[in-house]
Amino acid sequence: DQQVKQNSPSLSVQEGRISILNCDYTNSMFDYFLWYKKYPAEGPTFLISISSIKDKNEDGRFTVFLNKSAKHLSLHIVPSQPGDSAVYFCAASVRGSQGNLIFGKGTKLSVKP
């Protein structure tokens, strides 16, 4: 039962270009969506979130877009840097829950110099 899906296991982008990471979800009860970045041997690190009542949130080089009708969100990184190379997880929490997160399988981003 994959409520949060990241269909691209990997993405390779040239330094300075835009990275677009995609995420689809099935549960209409999700009220917050979060993106995490993870390096090997480390825990996930919070990047950016968006409430289900918004359609865009921006923080520096990171922008998250939410399309509720399509149950789709995306993370844009502009410009991409080699240090952005990591696994990116999309996660969501259910309205009314204690906020436990449901994660996608992740997308491994490689930014080449």
Next chain:
Amino acid sequence: EPEVTQTPSHQVTQMGQEVILRCVPISNHLYFYWYRQILGQKVEFLVSFYNNEISEKSEIFDDQFSVERPDGSNFTLKIRSTKLEDSAMYFCASRGPSGRRYGYTFGSGTRLTVV
């Protein structure tokens, strides 16, 4: 920047043995979580803990698992009789009241290997 600290970083145990994984959440956080990630798979929710009791748990969190906050600072996950399939990275996380918007802080994880 405040951190969530997990110990040990790596633990090897014999099948059937009990293990305790330890976490020190951020001091003013109120909600605590355990997640796990089996190699090559997604991060999965195990249990949430608030106000000194379990608030939610997943199907994975069966009778073999228990959590405790024994002294107001540590947060532990105990697996009573480990199985091979318990081998995974175990992550502790904590958040404050606004954490649903500002994210949860995860520890670096404990790699549990059951042999």
